[in-house]
Each structure stands twice: as structure tokens, then as C-alpha cells.
Amino acid sequence: MSLTTDHQGFLLDAQHWTDDWAGATAGALGLPWQELDQQLVAALRQFYFTFDLSPPMRPLVKHIKTEFGPDIGNSIWLMHRYGESPARALALLAGLPKPKNCL
Structure with a gap:
């Protein structure tokens, strides 16, 4: 699956995010992708779309x-x-912009 990302791998459009893309990205980073991770990402996406803030x-x-x-x-x-x-x-993993103040 190929979605448009910036040079650091962050999706350029959070609306294009899919759970499959997140799982593949987690795997590429060597991170687990379990139900809890999916729930955390869903909560983070909800936060982003509510407050327009990563x-x-x-x-x-x-x-x-x-x-x-x-x-x-x-x-x-x-x-x-x-x-x-x-x-x-x-x-x-949530397909959101990189938070400010993150390296």
C-alpha cells in the first residue's frame, strides 16, 4: 500500500489513513501492532480531528x-x-502530522 508521505514518513493527508497502512508502518518500524495500539491510534485520531492538533x-x-x-x-x-x-x-502510526517540538 502506497500513500503520499513527507520525507519523514508522515502522511500528507490524515484522511487517507487506513488501519492496514498503520500496521505496515508499525512493522517497518519494528513496533508491535496489536489491538491496544489500534485503540491508542483511534483515540489519537479522535483528538486530532476534534482539536486540529497532533x-x-x-x-x-x-x-x-x-x-x-x-x-x-x-x-x-x-x-x-x-x-x-x-x-x-x-x-x-495515526497518519497525523508530526507534533510540534518533536525531533
């Missing part, structure tokens, strides 16, 4: 904590699962 780390953690509870909604868990920049990785 959330950086603090808003991301707060939103995930609200949606999924403190066991998952904390930066340590997210970093363990998605690497040094969970906001960047999840935005990439």
Missing part, C-alpha cells in the same frame, strides 16, 4: 490517561512501548 507529549499523555487510565497513560509506559518519542511514533 498532540505533543504532555497533551498526549493526558489524553491517553483520560481514555485508558494511569497504567497506560504515563510517559514511562509510552516510552517503553514506542521509544524515545511516543508522540512522534503514535502520530506517525
